Amino acid sequence: MGVRRALIDVTPLRSSRAYRRLWGGQTLSGFGGQMTLVAVMFQVWQLTHSTVWSGAVALAQAVPLIALGLFAGAVVDRVDRRKFYVAMTAGQAVCSLALAVQGFVGGVPVVGVVLLVAVQSCFVAGGGPASKTFLPALLPREQLAAGLALRRISFQGAMLLGPALAGLVLGGLGVGACYALDALSFAGALYGALRLPPIPTAGEDEREAGTARSGLRAVRDGLAFLVHTPVIRGALLTDLATTVLSMPISLFPLVNAERFGDSPRTLGLFLSAVAVGGIGASLFSGTFTRLPRPGLVMLGGSAGWGLALTLFGLSPDRWLGLACLVLTGAADTVSVVSRGAIVQSQTPNALLGRVGAAEQIVGQAGPDLGNMRGGMVADMTSGTVALVSGGLLCLVAVAVVGAVTPGLRRHATGTGSASAAGPASTAGSAAPEGGGSPTLT
Numbered sequence: 001m002g003v004r005r006a007l008i009d010v011t012p013l014r015s016s017r018a019y020r021r022l023w024g025g026q027t028l029s030g031f032g033g034q035m036t037l038v039a040v041m042f043q044v045w046q047l048t049h050s051t052v053w054s055g056a057v058a059l060a061q062a063v064p065l066i067a068l069g070l071f072a073g074a075v076v077d078r079v080d081r082r083k084f085y086v087a088m089t090a091g092q093a094v095c096s097l098a099l100a101v102q103g104f105v106g107g108v109p110v111v112g113v114v115l116l117v118a119v120q121s122c123f124v125a126g127g128g129p130a131s132k133t134f135l136p137a138l139l140p141r142e143q144l145a146a147g148l149a150l151r152r153i154s155f156q157g158a159m160l161l162g163p164a165l166a167g168l169v170l171g172g173l174g175v176g177a178c179y180a181l182d183a184l185s186f187a188g189a190l191y192g193a194l195r196l197p198p199i200p201t202a203g204e205d206e207r208e209a210g211t212a213r214s215g216l217r218a219v220r221d222g223l224a225f226l227v228h229t230p231v232i233r234g235a236l237l238t239d240l241a242t243t244v245l246s247m248p249i250s251l252f253p254l255v256n257a258e259r260f261g262d263s264p265r266t267l268g269l270f271l272s273a274v275a276v277g278g279i280g281a282s283l284f285s286g287t288f289t290r291l292p293r294p295g296l297v298m299l300g301g302s303a304g305w306g307l308a309l310t311l312f313g314l315s316p317d318r319w320l321g322l323a324c325l326v327l328t329g330a331a332d333t334v335s336v337v338s339r340g341a342i343v344q345s346q347t348p349n350a351l352l353g354r355v356g357a358a359e360q361i362v363g364q365a366g367p368d369l370g371n372m373r374g375g376m377v378a379d380m381t382s383g384t385v386a387l388v389s390g391g392l393l394c395l396v397a398v399a400v401v402g403a404v405t406p407g408l409r410r411h412a413t414g415t416g417s418a419s420a421a422g423p424a425s426t427a428g429s430a431a432p433e434g435g436g437s438p439t440l441t
Contacts, residue, residue, distance in 0.1 A: 008153065008285045009146035012139050018196050019138045019147060025192030026131070027154035029089075032185030034162025035169065036096060039178035040117055042170055043103065047110045058368075060118040065125045065364045069357040072126040074218035076353025081130050081199045088127030089193055093186035095120035096179055103176030125360075132356030136344050137199050145289035145341035152337055153282035160275045222354030231346050234405035235298060235339045236358065240366045241397035242302045242335070246309050246390035247370025248328075254383035260318045273322045277329025285337060294338040295411035299402045301334030306394030313387030342411060 013020045044053050076084060099116055102108040139147050169178050226233055249271075256267045288297050305328055312324035340359075347355045370390075378386035402409055 004286075005290065006284050006287045008149055008283050009143075009289055010150070012143050012147040012150060015143070016138050019135070021195050022134060022138070022192040023147075023150055023154065025188035025190070026151070027158070028188035029185045030154055030158035031162045031165070032096070032182035034158045035166040035178045036099065036182040038163045038166035039103070039170060039175045039182075040099075040113065043113060043175045044110055047113070053110055053114070056114050057117060060114050061121045062364055062368060064118060064121040065128070066361050068122060068125040069129065069361045070219045070222060070354060071215075073129040073222060073354035073357025074215070075126065076130045076133060076356070077218065077222075077350055081133050081353070082193065082196045085127055085130035085134075086190065086193045088123045088130060089186060089189050091123035092120050092127065093183055093190070095123065096183035096186065100176050100179035100183055103174065103179050125357075128360045129353045129356035132344070132359065133349075133352040134196065134199060136347075136349070136352065138197075141345050144344055145294060145337055146285070148337045148340040148344075149282055149285035149289050149333075152285075152333055153279060156275060156278045156282060156333075160272075160279065218354070222351055222358065225347075225351050226355065226358055229346070230405050230407045231295065231411050232343055232355065234401050234408040235295075235342045236362055238298065238302050238398060238401045239335070239339055240362050241401065242305055242394045243362075243366030243370045244373060245370065245397055246306055246387075246394040247367050247374060248309055248312070248387055248390070249367070250371035250375045251378055251383045251386055254378055255313070255387060258383050259316075260321070266318055269322055270325060273325035274329035274332070277326035277331075278333045279329075280326070281330035281333035282337075285333070288334050289337065289341075292412050293410070294341045295408040298335050298338035298342065299398055299409065301331045301336075301338060302398045303395055304331030305335060306391045306398065308391075309394070310388050310391030313384050313391060342408075346411075 013023065040057055041054060044057055047053075095116055099113070099120075102112065102116070135144055135147050166178055169181065226236065252267060252270045256262055256270070260266045288301075291297055308324050308327040308331055312321050312328065315321035315324055343355060343359060344352070374386045374390060377389065
């Protein structure tokens, strides 16, 4: 019984047909998305042999998410979220189909490929916040963490296996086939979205209170909620601080050269070790998703991330270093799942889109800034100094956030404002349509 409780909790898949369909479709689409990511990088490199253009691909993906995210979140909070998500998913599928056509036909300039990636990212900017509003409507509050853990493991599985599958398809059938498979994978996501039950949107009382206004006023309302809600502010600040201060990916090549003989095999194992740790934590997520205080769990996971990176920076042996990176991946999963459970359980239904957009922006901008910070510090000192200093700064930041946000430490499953509790209580009444008892790309 103890081992079963330690394993990932699959109750959401058993209890809600709607969640099961959505999860399966998004998992399939996630594999397709990883294939397109590899195919785009491969095609752009083949066309240009330029790292500038390779960087432009990352910019084309990031800028729409950051620039449009909060406005898209405001739209999500005013419209039928299910229909909006279907439209955004269909838009991504059309972009993948256009990429497939140009991949088979050839002759499209590299700027055209990058523009298609940017347009697709605009649809992601809208679809991401919409997707984040579904779990509180499909699952009761006590199952939110388990639902997020299941999403996490599907994401990690796609990250681990998707690029390998893309390499096989690229070698055998070419870039067009990769894009075409991605376009086909959206069929699963669309099926899951179209079979969703009605998703609650902002009520008239919330509109009268000014929480569902349009344009800049709606964005301002969302930002005001983030600033004035200590638990959610602390959760997002913890994520932003840890990624900005201690993101290690950009340092891996330098640390490998400084400490481990510059072996390409060791460098490849660095990222694999992080992924293995994350998947391991997801498989045994029952050890933390069932705990009653997700705030403390999140702070502990974030502190574990900083400590593991510090030890990796000090490690004299590659195998000990890889073990530290496994712990890093596990700590990251603990932190991400617990933070998501806190944010979704404590956000009123009328603001779920805007808060989900803020989460998406933090998730995009934080690692990018963190990788840049690490590279700049390493350029002035060394890879080891950049890693160790980042890990220690992360520990300090987590301690500060925990100290100044006592509500985050005390936050327990099932607590929260009445407004936040609304969607979760609605899930029980919607259960028959969802398919069970009293829930990215």
